[in-house]
Amino acid sequence: MSLDGREFRNALGRFATGVCVITATNAQGKAVGMTANSFSSVSLAPPLVLWCLQNGSEVYDAYSAPGSFAINVLALEQEDLSNFYAKKGDHLMEEEHYRLGRNGAPLVHNALVNFECELEATHEGGDHLIIVGRVLDMASRPTGSPLLFHAGSYGEIR
Numbered sequence: 361m362s363l364d365g366r367e368f369r370n371a372l373g374r375f376a377t378g379v380c381v382i383t384a385t386n387a388q389g390k391a392v393g394m395t396a397n398s399f400s401s402v403s404l405a406p407p408l409v410l411w412c413l414q415n416g417s418e419v420y421d422a423y424s425a426p427g428s429f430a431i432n433v434l435a436l437e438q439e440d441l442s443n444f445y446a447k448k449g450d451h452l453m454e455e456e457h458y459r460l461g462r463n464g465a466p467l468v469h470n471a472l473v474n475f476e477c478e479l480e481a482t483h484e485g486g487d488h489l490i491i492v493g494r495v496l497d498m499a500s501r502p503t504g505s506p507l508l509f510h511a512g513s514y515g516e517i518r
Contacts, residue, residue: 383466391453391466395446432468
């Protein structure tokens with residue numbers, strides 16, 4: 361059976377996900393950010409998480425083998441940041457959007473959670489690279505609702 365790519369993508373979009381900005385430092389030492397919803401937990405011991413990077417991404421080199429990176433889980437009021445870092449061609453971070461974490465990765469201000477990671481492993485996965493990170497540090501806001509994405513639109517928990 362052959363699946364229609366568009367139908368498959370639409371079906372996957374029926375699964376509600378959180379929205380993250382993945383951050384790292386590029387080869388020129390500049391902070392970069394990109395919006396992703398392909399984040400998942402992997403293991404509690406050791407603490408591992410993963411996200412997926414499209415092979416043809418214009419920032420593939422910055423994310424495919426970073427020493428450290430962060431996964432920043434966005435809050436409901438951060439839809440503008442999600443849109444800003446989802447743009448093609450411009451992934452340099454604005455200085456007012458982040459601070460550097462203990463391990464050198466840019467951390468988005470006021471995110472629900474910042475996971476600071478070091479690269480644990482990468483795995484080929486079709487047209488994506490699966491990036492597994494070991495969580496070295498994290499910070500979590502005590503309040504706030506997550507920004508959600510479902511069927512091509514933002515949403516919220518009611």
